[in-house]
Amino acid sequence: xxxxxxxxxxxxxxxxxxxxxxxxxxxxxxxxxxxxxxxxxxxxxxxxxxxxxxxxxxxxxxxxxxxxxxxxxxxxxxxxxxxxxxxxxxxxxxxxxxxxxxxxxxxxxxxxxx
Amino acid sequence: xxxxxxxxxxxxxxxxxxxxxxxxxxxxxxxxxxxxxxxxxxxxxxxxxxxxxxxxxxxxxxxxxxxxxxxxxxxxxxxxxxxxxxxxxxxxxxxxxxxxxxxxxxxxxxxxxxxxxxx
Numbered sequence: 001x002x003x004x005x006x007x008x009x010x011x012x013x014x015x016x017x018x019x020x021x022x023x024x025x026x027x028x029x030x031x032x033x034x035x036x037x038x039x040x041x042x043x044x045x046x047x048x049x050x051x052x053x054x055x056x057x058x059x060x061x062x063x064x065x066x067x068x069x070x071x072x073x074x075x076x077x078x079x080x081x082x083x084x085x086x087x088x089x090x091x092x093x094x095x096x097x098x099x100x101x102x103x104x105x106x107x108x109x110x111x112x113x114x
Numbered sequence: 115x116x117x118x119x120x121x122x123x124x125x126x127x128x129x130x131x132x133x134x135x136x137x138x139x140x141x142x143x144x145x146x147x148x149x150x151x152x153x154x155x156x157x158x159x160x161x162x163x164x165x166x167x168x169x170x171x172x173x174x175x176x177x178x179x180x181x182x183x184x185x186x187x188x189x190x191x192x193x194x195x196x197x198x199x200x201x202x203x204x205x206x207x208x209x210x211x212x213x214x215x216x217x218x219x220x221x222x223x224x225x226x227x228x229x230x231x232x233x
Contacts, residue, residue: 031219033219033220033221035221035223040226041225041226042118042120042205042223042224042225042226043159043205043207043221043223044223045220045221045222048219048220050219056220089157091157091159093159093221095219097219101219102161102164103161103219103221105158105159105160106158107156107157107158108157108158110157
C-alpha cells in the first residue's frame, strides 16, 4: 500500500481479555517499530524489527506484551489479559535501513480497556 | 540512554506570526539525527524537519526552520507565518546514527508541545 496501515482504528475491550493489533508496513521497508502513546504523553518505544535479525524487545512493559512479524512484512502486537493502564494509542512505523532515512507512521490503534 | 525534553506543554500563536518550540536532549553520542514531528488530531505522525548532527547548517523546510546548537544540546523549531493548519501537537525526537549499533532507527521522543493557532 501507499502508507503504513494499522487495524483496527479503535478497539474497546474488557479488562482481562486479549487483543491483537495489526500493522502493515510500507512495501520494501525492512524496519518496523511499535510505539505506545498514553493520553497527552509522548511516544514510548515498545519493540523493533529489522529484517531477519532478532527483534529489539527492550521497550515491552511486561510479559503480557508480545509481537511478531511474519514474512518480514505484517506485524501483530498482542496484549494478553489487558489492564486499564494498557489504554493508549499504539502507533506503528516502518522505514528503510539506510542512513538519513525517515520513519513513516500509521494512524494508530486507540485501545480502550474498560 | 538518550532523553529528550520539551519544556513547553502548550504554546499559542496568532495566524501569520512566528512561534518557536523548544527542545533539549541528552546524549553521549556524537553522531545522531534530530527530528520534529507534527501530530494532528488524525493521530498520524508527520515529519516536519530533520537535522543531521554532523551538519552545522540549520535545516530549513519552507516556513519551518530549526536552531540546532550541538554543544548546548538544543534543537528548537521556528514556524514562520503561522497558519491555522499548523495547529497540532509537535514532538521533538532523537535517533542514533543508523550505523551506530543495534539501537539505530529507534526514536526517542519528547513529551510534546500542543500548538494552538489563533485566527
